[in-house]
Amino acid sequence: MNIHRLSLVLAVLWMGVLFWLSHQPSLDAPSLFSGQDKLFHAGAYGLLGILLLGAMRPDFSGYTGNQALFVAFVASVYGISDEFHQSFIPGRSPEVLDWVADSTGALLAALLLAHLTRTYSTRAS
Template sequence: MLKVFDILALLFYCAMIYWLSDQPSLPLPMLFEYQDKLHHFTAYFLMGILASRNFRHFVEPPFNLAVVSIVFCSLYAISDEWHQSFVVGREADALDWVADTVGAIVAMFLLTRYYPYQKPS
């Protein structure tokens, strides 16, 4: 049952990011320059955690799990930027992809450093 929950959580989160990317603009006040990069970092930090929870059912050891999770998040980020290039009012930005990927990398670093790997039952 936990495996199904982890898979559905990641799929729902990916769908939510897709939906947000499909909007012409997001109603967020700009409080400081490059605030959007912080949003990207945070969103993909969370996706990295969800990806790790999902892929731990299929991949081990922990290093391989981290690599698979980072690659998944980075590829999804590339597809998200490509998707945004077709949305009126949005544009693709390589720095957004960098922020996304770094968010996933930091999540995997923190998970592997401070949260011991546990094979799901």
């Protein structure tokens, strides 16, 4: 299995984990600071952004900004569906700021990976 297919499989599995987590009535995590849940959202969707971008084929100089934007869009749409899903789970509710954190995490992670691949590709040439 090549790296792109593996990344796609891992992305789908991670989406399943995110679905399962959002299906739980509550997630008990110690509160260390205000807004930490937004950081968790950004991190979880940042990982999704990286996995989705890894499923794509880079051009000769690495991943493009357009690929990163597309991946962020896909992750953002998944984030919307996840928040909608939570509206049916007792003890959970959809939150716009959670979706913003999801989308931001996916966008920043995908853009960072695209930048790193282009930087590395340029230096290797």
